[in-house]
Amino acid sequence: MPESARKIPIHELTYERLRDMVLFGELEPGQPVTIQGLIVDLGAGMTPVREAIRRLCSQGALELQGNRRICVPKLTLEALDQLAFARLKIEPQLALMACTRLNDTSMISLQEIDQRLDQAIALDDVQGYLMQNYQFHFTLYRAAAAPILLDMAQSLWLRFGPSLRVVCGRYGRGGLPDRHHDVLRAAREGDPAVLAEAIGADLLQGIDQVRLALEEPNA
Amino acid sequence: MPESARKIPIHELTYERLRDMVLFGELEPGQPVTIQGLIVDLGAGMTPVREAIRRLCSQGALELQGNRRICVPKLTLEALDQLAFARLKIEPQLALMACTRLNDTSMISLQEIDQRLDQAIALDDVQGYLMQNYQFHFTLYRAAAAPILLDMAQSLWLRFGPSLRVVCGRYGRGGLPDRHHDVLRAAREGDPAVLAEAIGADLLQGIDQVRLALEEPNA
DNA sequence: TTTTGGGTAATTTGATCATATTTTTATCTA
DNA sequence: TAGATAAAAATATGATCAAATTACCCAAAA
Numbered sequence: 001m002p003e004s005a006r007k008i009p010i011h012e013l014t015y016e017r018l019r020d021m022v023l024f025g026e027l028e029p030g031q032p033v034t035i036q037g038l039i040v041d042l043g044a045g046m047t048p049v050r051e052a053i054r055r056l057c058s059q060g061a062l063e064l065q066g067n068r069r070i071c072v073p074k075l076t077l078e079a080l081d082q083l084a085f086a087r088l089k090i091e092p093q094l095a096l097m098a099c100t101r102l103n104d105t106s107m108i109s110l111q112e113i114d115q116r117l118d119q120a121i122a123l124d125d126v127q128g129y130l131m132q133n134y135q136f137h138f139t140l141y142r143a144a145a146a147p148i149l150l151d152m153a154q155s156l157w158l159r160f161g162p163s164l165r166v167v168c169g170r171y172g173r174g175g176l177p178d179r180h181h182d183v184l185r186a187a188r189e190g191d192p193a194v195l196a197e198a199i200g201a202d203l204l205q206g207i208d209q210v211r212l213a214l215e216e217p218n219a
Numbered sequence: 220m221p222e223s224a225r226k227i228p229i230h231e232l233t234y235e236r237l238r239d240m241v242l243f244g245e246l247e248p249g250q251p252v253t254i255q256g257l258i259v260d261l262g263a264g265m266t267p268v269r270e271a272i273r274r275l276c277s278q279g280a281l282e283l284q285g286n287r288r289i290c291v292p293k294l295t296l297e298a299l300d301q302l303a304f305a306r307l308k309i310e311p312q313l314a315l316m317a318c319t320r321l322n323d324t325s326m327i328s329l330q331e332i333d334q335r336l337d338q339a340i341a342l343d344d345v346q347g348y349l350m351q352n353y354q355f356h357f358t359l360y361r362a363a364a365a366p367i368l369l370d371m372a373q374s375l376w377l378r379f380g381p382s383l384r385v386v387c388g389r390y391g392r393g394g395l396p397d398r399h400h401d402v403l404r405a406a407r408e409g410d411p412a413v414l415a416e417a418i419g420a421d422l423l424q425g426i427d428q429v430r431l432a433l434e435e436p437n438a
Numbered sequence: 439t440t441t442t443g444g445g446t447a448a449t450t451t452g453a454t455c456a457t458a459t460t461t462t463t464a465t466c467t468a
Numbered sequence: 469t470a471g472a473t474a475a476a477a478a479t480a481t482g483a484t485c486a487a488a489t490t491a492c493c494c495a496a497a498a
Binding site: 253254255256265269287288289 | 450451452453
Binding site for chain 1: 266269274276278287297302309364370374
């Protein structure tokens with residue numbers, strides 16, 4: 001067994017696994033999440049599962065409903081407005097800070113992720129699209145070396161993720177302009193303000209899609 | 220025993236207790252926090268303590284140091300810059316949204332809190348000042364009915380709290396203009412933009428105080 | 439003799455699990 | 469429909485194991 005594997009505690013692995021399930025749409029909004037169920041599904045003990053759930057609750061990825069039941073929160077229009085406001089303030093700033101710190105390695109990473117993202121779109125692979133889209137944004141954001149803002153962005157994505165999945169699954173994403181190419185171009189040219197603006201435009205596109213879905217009569 | 224008391228689980232009480240210890244400066248930046256110690260100090264079992272710690276870690280109130288030790292994070296200048304940016308975006312917005320929703324009851328609450336705050340200042344009661352200052356801001360923010368932005372503000376205060384305590388203890392807060400009266404006036408007049416501006420000015424004052432302390436050679 | 443360095447033992451602390459208790463939900467009868 | 473009962477799930481404790489830190493001792497060098 002490799003050294004690195006034994007170092008990571010089970011509660012951490014459980015957290016990461018459960019977080020990804022929320023982030024990439026394995027759990028639908030409104031879906032109940034039980035401790036016992038996760039113990040069986042993830043093959044973990046009770047303590048690690050409970051700790052993972054507590055962490056995700058305090059990040060807004062899961063929700064405690066008074067009677068000690070837990071579920072994936074459903075996005076309301078009010079919640080979406082708050083998310084939109086916060087994301088449009090925090091994430092362009094992360095992009096701005098990242099811009100001057102991007103080196104060749106991270107630029108190549110971004111381009112590779114963007115290619116895989118295009119592939120996922122071509123194959124109608126919704127989960128792949130969500131994963132690569134996440135990687136694209138957070139590979140950029142991590143370059144900003146701003147852990148507090150990064151944490152905030154992470155929490156915002158955890159609240160947004162499940163709904164994005166539902167929307168993508170329902171409408172696909174045909175016909176929408178590809179904002180990531182604008183982002184990549186601005187990153188190559190090293191213009192922080194333009195890059196921040198491009199990220200803002202990309203976010204707005206996703207937010208508007210979700211808003212459209214929420215405003216529909218059938219939910 | 221009243222019905223309401225028995226309903227709240229121990230892990231929740233433990234979380235609130237520990238959160239307040241961070242928020243109101245009972246724990247200093249850099250101070251180690253041990254599970255065993257909290258079990259003794261708070262008289263709780265292991266599971267509730269562990270869960271409370273996990274929640275606070277994911278809010279940035281506590282920090283895991285590689286070797287599975289936990290401590291109250293020390294604020295760096297870089298972290299302060301990120302906190303300043305985020306607070307100045309989120310909290311004035313909460314004030315703005317709260318402005319039109321303030322009713323007589325919450326206005327009276329705010330004025331009472333402000334009085335207790337002045338008392339605490341007069342008595343050089345640092346902990347009292349911190350508690351009333353927190354209540355003042357969050358009584359206002361809660362009126363915004365924006366739980367996501369409120370969560371974000373809560374996390375930002377948890378990261379900021381311990382350092383504010385150190386600063387207040389060291390320098391007091393003599394001679395600084397009282398921004399809360401501006402806030403109250405704007406709230407009474409019901410002008411959202413002015414209220415948001417006043418909150419921003421208040422935040423900036425606290426942030427600048429902490430920055431001054433951090434920039435000093437002796438730490 | 440005092441000090442420093444290395445290494446081992448003892449202690450402390452964290453991680454995980456098994457289990458008991460309490461609460462909530464579901465079911466079944468009257 | 470209401471109340472009682474059974475089942476399921478969450479809460480909380482304590483025990484056990486593993487890892488890390490601290491304390492301590494002895495030898496070697498100044």
